[in-house]
Amino acid sequence: MKFLMLRINKINNETLKTYLLFLFCFCFSLVGAQTVTGTIINGTSSEPIEDALVIAKNGDKVVSYTYTDVNGHYNLKINNFAEITLTASSLGFVSENLRIRFVESQVNYVSDFQLNEKTETLTTVVLKADEKIKINRDTISYRISAFKDASERTVEDMLKKLPGIEVDDDGNIRALGKPIQKILIEGDDLADSNYKVISKNLDITVLDKIEIINNYDENPVLKQFLSSENIVLNLKLKKDKKSVLFGKAEIGGGIENRFLGDVNLGVINPLVKLLNLANTNNTGSPAGRQFGVYTYSPIGFNDFTKDFSINQNPIVFLSGSTNELNTENYIENTSVSNNLLINKRFSDSIKLRNSLYYFNDSFEQYYKSEYQYFVEPKDIFFKEQNSFNQEKFNLSNDLKITFTPSKDRNITVANTLTFLNGTSKNGLLFNEENVQQTLRNKTREQDTQIQLTQKIKSGAVVIDFYVGSKKLDQIFKIFPNTFIADSINQKTLSYSDYNTTLDYQGLDASLVFKNNKTSYSFTGGFQHINETIKTKSYLGFQNQNEKIDSLSGRHTARSLLPHLQFKIEEELYQDVLLYANLDAIWNSYDKNNFSKNFFLPNPSAGLRIRKTKTGTYHFKYSYISEIPRLNYFTDNFIIKSYRNLSLGISKPEALKSHSYSFNYTFARVEKRILFNVSATHRKFLNQVSFKNSLGQNTDITQSIFSPGQKLWLFQASFTSYIDPVNTSVKIGYQKQFSEQAVIINNENSKLKNNTSQYYLSGTTYLKGVVNFKILANYTINAGENGRNTIRNERYKFELKTIFNINKVFIATFESKGYLVSSQFYETNNAEIEFRPKGKNWTLGLKIINIFNDKEYIFENSSDYVQTATVFDAVPRYGILYGRFRF
Numbered sequence: 001m002k003f004l005m006l007r008i009n010k011i012n013n014e015t016l017k018t019y020l021l022f023l024f025c026f027c028f029s030l031v032g033a034q035t036v037t038g039t040i041i042n043g044t045s046s047e048p049i050e051d052a053l054v055i056a057k058n059g060d061k062v063v064s065y066t067y068t069d070v071n072g073h074y075n076l077k078i079n080n081f082a083e084i085t086l087t088a089s090s091l092g093f094v095s096e097n098l099r100i101r102f103v104e105s106q107v108n109y110v111s112d113f114q115l116n117e118k119t120e121t122l123t124t125v126v127l128k129a130d131e132k133i134k135i136n137r138d139t140i141s142y143r144i145s146a147f148k149d150a151s152e153r154t155v156e157d158m159l160k161k162l163p164g165i166e167v168d169d170d171g172n173i174r175a176l177g178k179p180i181q182k183i184l185i186e187g188d189d190l191a192d193s194n195y196k197v198i199s200k201n202l203d204i205t206v207l208d209k210i211e212i213i214n215n216y217d218e219n220p221v222l223k224q225f226l227s228s229e230n231i232v233l234n235l236k237l238k239k240d241k242k243s244v245l246f247g248k249a250e251i252g253g254g255i256e257n258r259f260l261g262d263v264n265l266g267v268i269n270p271l272v273k274l275l276n277l278a279n280t281n282n283t284g285s286p287a288g289r290q291f292g293v294y295t296y297s298p299i300g301f302n303d304f305t306k307d308f309s310i311n312q313n314p315i316v317f318l319s320g321s322t323n324e325l326n327t328e329n330y331i332e333n334t335s336v337s338n339n340l341l342i343n344k345r346f347s348d349s350i351k352l353r354n355s356l357y358y359f360n361d362s363f364e365q366y367y368k369s370e371y372q373y374f375v376e377p378k379d380i381f382f383k384e385q386n387s388f389n390q391e392k393f394n395l396s397n398d399l400k401i402t403f404t405p406s407k408d409r410n411i412t413v414a415n416t417l418t419f420l421n422g423t424s425k426n427g428l429l430f431n432e433e434n435v436q437q438t439l440r441n442k443t444r445e446q447d448t449q450i451q452l453t454q455k456i457k458s459g460a461v462v463i464d465f466y467v468g469s470k471k472l473d474q475i476f477k478i479f480p481n482t483f484i485a486d487s488i489n490q491k492t493l494s495y496s497d498y499n500t501t502l503d504y505q506g507l508d509a510s511l512v513f514k515n516n517k518t519s520y521s522f523t524g525g526f527q528h529i530n531e532t533i534k535t536k537s538y539l540g541f542q543n544q545n546e547k548i549d550s551l552s553g554r555h556t557a558r559s560l561l562p563h564l565q566f567k568i569e570e571e572l573y574q575d576v577l578l579y580a581n582l583d584a585i586w587n588s589y590d591k592n593n594f595s596k597n598f599f600l601p602n603p604s605a606g607l608r609i610r611k612t613k614t615g616t617y618h619f620k621y622s623y624i625s626e627i628p629r630l631n632y633f634t635d636n637f638i639i640k641s642y643r644n645l646s647l648g649i650s651k652p653e654a655l656k657s658h659s660y661s662f663n664y665t666f667a668r669v670e671k672r673i674l675f676n677v678s679a680t681h682r683k684f685l686n687q688v689s690f691k692n693s694l695g696q697n698t699d700i701t702q703s704i705f706s707p708g709q710k711l712w713l714f715q716a717s718f719t720s721y722i723d724p725v726n727t728s729v730k731i732g733y734q735k736q737f738s739e740q741a742v743i744i745n746n747e748n749s750k751l752k753n754n755t756s757q758y759y760l761s762g763t764t765y766l767k768g769v770v771n772f773k774i775l776a777n778y779t780i781n782a783g784e785n786g787r788n789t790i791r792n793e794r795y796k797f798e799l800k801t802i803f804n805i806n807k808v809f810i811a812t813f814e815s816k817g818y819l820v821s822s823q824f825y826e827t828n829n830a831e832i833e834f835r836p837k838g839k840n841w842t843l844g845l846k847i848i849n850i851f852n853d854k855e856y857i858f859e860n861s862s863d864y865v866q867t868a869t870v871f872d873a874v875p876r877y878g879i880l881y882g883r884f885r886f
Contacts, residue, residue, distance in 0.1 A: 034102050036076040036109045040068050040088050043114035047136075048072025051236060052090040052115070055270050058083070060347055065270050067242060078102070088113040091187040091213065091234060092139055133163075133670050138214040140164065140669050141236075144207055149771045150810045151802045155183075155207070155235065156199040161763055162210065163672035163719060163728060165233075169324075171196045171290070175212045175231050177616075177665035177676040181296050184234040186242075188273050189218070190341035191355050192398060193307075195233075196290045197339045201277040202235075203248045203264050205885060209236040212669075221410045221453040221460050222304060225514045229300035243269045245886075252844075252881025258283055260881060273343040280336045283879060284328025284848070287337035287359035288392055300608070301519050301569040301579055308466040308506060309416070309447045313631045315498040315533065316476050316640055318424040318439040320365045320388035321869055323858045324796065325816070328848055329827045330856060330871045333363035349405050355398040362391045366872040374788040374864045375694050376747050382696065385429040392422040408455035418445040428642075435642045438477045445470040459513035464525075467505045474498040478642050481539065492539050496551070496639050499534040500631075517571035527561040531630045535638055553636035557591040557652075559627070575610040587627055589652060592635070598654050600625040615666035615675070622659040627652055632688055632703050640701075647702040649688070656685040672721035672728060684709040691743040704743070712737040726765045733758055744785075744864065751863035752784040773800040783863040790861040795819040808835055820859050827853065827873075842883040852876040 040052045054074045056064040058081045068074045078084060082102055089095040093115035100109060117137060132146035142162050152158045159165050159173060166174045173180045173195070183195040191197050211234040217223035250262040260281040267274045279287065298306055323330070337359035344352045366387050373380040396418040403411040420443035428435050449466040474497075481494030508525035537551035563586070569579040585600040606620035634648035659682045666675040689706035692699065717732035734757045742749050759777045775798035782791045796818055803811040810833045817826040828851055833844040856871045 034078045034107055034109060036078060036111055038074060038111040040072045040113040040115060043116040049090050049115060052088055053270055055087045056084045062271060086111055088115060090115060093117055135670055140212040142210045144209060149802050150804045151812045152204050154200055155202045155204055158204045164667060164669045164674050171200060176667045178231050181230045181232050184232055185273055186237060186268055187234060188343045189353055190273060190275060190343050193296050200290045206237055206241045206246055207235050208238045219305060219410055219453055220404055221408060221455050222302060226302045226519060228302045230298060237268055248883060248885045250881055250883040252879050254877055254879030256877045258877050258879045271345050275341040278338040282334045284331055284333055286327060286333050286361045286363055287335040288361045301567060304462050308449055309468055310504055312470040312472055312502045313629055314472060315500060315638060316439055316474055318426060318437060321367055323871060325827060325856060329874055331363050331365050332874060336360045349403060351402045353400045357396045360393050364389050367869050369867060369869045372866045373694055374785060376745050380694055380696055382431055387427045389425040395419045410453045412451045414449045416447045436479045437642055440475045442473040458515060462510040462512060464508040470502040472500045476639060494539060494639060496537040501532045503530045504528060520568040523565040525563060529559045531557045533630055533634060535636060537639060551637050551639060555592060555630060555634055557630040560588040562586050577608040580605040589627060591633060591652060594651055598627060600654060615664055618663040620661045624659060625654050625656045627654055628688055643697060644699045649703045653705050655687060658683045674719040677716045680713040682711040689740055689742050694745055706741040708741050710739040727762055729762045731760050749785050753863050754782045756780045769803055769805060771802045781861045783861050785864040790866050792821060792859050792861045808837060810835060820857055823857055825856050840885045844881050845878060847878045849873055849876040
């Protein structure tokens with residue numbers, strides 16, 4: 001027993017020692033922990049800065065960070081460091097650093113910051129904010145909760161409801177009348193110009209605010225002395241989504257084997273921003289739509305962030321027909337996509353952005369078309385019945401590394417790799433004959449661009465080096481061939497193999513200066529382009545029959561293009577800018593056996609009047625001269641479709657045109673008023689046109705040069721908010737007119753196309769149970785060919801009704817009606833969701849084509865062609881889904 005008591009005492013003593021040691025360490029850690037608090041304010045207006053980032057570093061190591069609240073206040077916990085450096089930063093402000101030395105006797109520290117606005121934002125005025133929209137110099141901030149009606153799912157859905165922002169049918173975004181450059185997340189770029197990956201996929205519930213940022217410039221050297229005309233959107237996350245893993249997962253299934261899956265994963269903190277956006281569905285949402293062709297052109301004098309990549313033109317296109325309907329109503333698809341977006345800050349001087357995109361699309365559509373050509377000696381009429389099956393695979397990576405060793409030097413390295421495979425199968429009934437067309441595409445592309453910017457006295461040096469290589473292989477099969485008769489078998493397959501390569505390299509060096517109110521630059525450089533097109537066509541399968549010489553050939557074009565440029569911009573008065581650009585290019589052009597030196601002047605001049613009480617004005621004139629791409633100069637016929645052969649121009653010629661444009665924007669976002677007018681007139685001294693030989697079964701086209709083409713574009717829109725009824729209303733008008741000289745069946749014709757569109761849309765922001773979105777559209781298409789005038793009219797009506805019952809039951813009913821040539825048809829879809837309060841999950845039901853419509857009819861008219869197309873509707877189906885957010 002004594003031994004047992006001694007043993008217990010020993011154990012108790014050891015336990016006590018352990019407990020005392022733990023208590024001592026815990027107390028020491030409390031003594032060694034410091035708290036740093038403070039307030040961050042605007043150094044000009046003394047207003048608190050919300051969502052400013054405060055980072056604590058020990059050397060290069062981040063030891064803590066936080067964000068300021070609505071009052072500009074922050075609170076940081078620091079453990080066991082003798083010294084730290086605090087950095088306070090916010091988008092649109094100059095960062096400030098503060099060093100703190102800790103002493104053992106002090107636990108609480110107070111460090112306040114006053115941040116000064118960056119020099120590029122000093123040309124605007126601070127406006128009074130209301131509860132929904134806050135305007136602070138060049139930043140307009142929208143509080144999302146003030147504009148939501150509970151029907152929004154993605155960023156794009158929300159953008160369509162914000163005053164001053166417009167989203168077109170392709171997902172391209174304009175803010176305050178100008179196209180945006182990109183979408184940022186908490187001030188950092190994750191997708192560059194592929195911003196639709198974010199706008200179409202990111203869940204809106206993670207966001208607190210959306211900002212429009214004017215005068216955005218990502219080059220830290222140039223923005224020290226140059227202003228910018230670029231505009232971007234910045235997404236601000238809710239505080240509980242910062243520095244933690246957040247996202248959503250959605251899965252659903254329905255009748256007719258319908259399914260959908262959608263996953264968002266994100267981590268956003270000062271050192272790394274990561275988004276993974278994945279989706280799979282067969283509910284009519286092709287993944288490729290988020291990668292539509294979009295090229296941003298910098299606006300104004302400061303255009304030194306331009307993209308030097310050159311697009312490659314395919315020889316043959318084979319795709320289905322499109323219309324104004326939602327794709328879910330007339331396209332059957334199976335799609336998978338995944339987008340991994342990363343922005344990583346390794347240090348204050350090194351930052352990496354990488355975007356990895358993948359998608360696989362497979363979709364089908366069915367439609368019937370009737371064509372009528374109004375030509376001599378008599379009209380041509382034929383029918384097609386089409387079934388299209390298309391598959392597309394895309395894998396691309398976009399990498400950008402930024403190295404800023406000092407405020408006076410910046411280096412960027414950007415590289416893009418793209419792999420794209422696709423197959424299009426078109427089975428059609430042409431009049432009474434079955435025809436099968438198959439096109440296989442294989443694309444490999446690589447672009448690299450390196451830019452060095454170095455500050456010098458009164459300016460900077462900007463050097464760009466770029467290189468690109470692109471290859472496209474196309475195999476096009478038609479059975480039976482309809483052009484060349486085989487004496488043994490009339491049902492012979494035609495096989496065409498098209499290979500195009502494009503290689504280019506270039507170097508540009510610019511000296512950029514600013515002296516008081518005058519900005520000017522001198523640029524010199526060169527570009528080398530090597531382009532090759534190989535065409536081979538066979539009867540039967542390759543290697544089984546002889547090549548058809550008239551449909552085969554090799555075409556090579558080489559261009560060496562040295563150029564000189566002088567730009568100047570003078571601020572005549574405050575915000576009144578006069579600018580001129582003199583750009584001279586010498587093109588040493590060599591194509592097969594043709595060689596010629598072309599001088600290509602491209603001068604331009606303009607006047608910009610910015611941010612006056614009456615709005616912003618922009619007048620511009622340009623003279624444009626260029627050499628068309630090689631695909632216009634093929635010496636042999638190319639099979640474009642089962643009924644079309646195409647021949648190029650024998651000798652290149654410089655295309656020349658005059659361009660006149662005017663743009664006016666009046667924006668009062670705080671009052672939700674936006675008025676925009678733009679007009680463009682382009683007069684071609686010469687242009688590529690065509691000579692057509694049209695028959696009942698064939699369409700043989702030859703490219704030609706023709707004079708006198710004209711193009712007019714005009715649009716006007718007015719958006720306002722009607723406060724008594726809490727409704728935003730937009731009215732608009734668009735007009736497009738073109739005139740072109742062509743030859744059809746040996747008859748000279750002047751083709752004229754005239755399209756006018758009137759529209760009215762409205763969105764309600766009622767606080768009750770129901771809200772509405774409406775659209776009314778009236779379109780007139782008219783065409784003339786000197787012999788006939790063709791005209792058709794189309795009316796379009798849309799009504800979206802949103803019921804919100806206690807924020808628990810959300811029901812959306814969407815109806816679209818079309819009146820085309822006295823024929824009326826409509827689409828009707830519905831969605832109902834149950835969102836229990838205090839829960840992070842949702843259950844929903846979506847119904848497509850409620851009344852099970854069978855077909856939709858569209859008519860289109862142009863100069864000498866009238867088309868009527870009947871699309872098969874996707875049969876009615878319903879799908880149940882569940883969504884979980886975290």
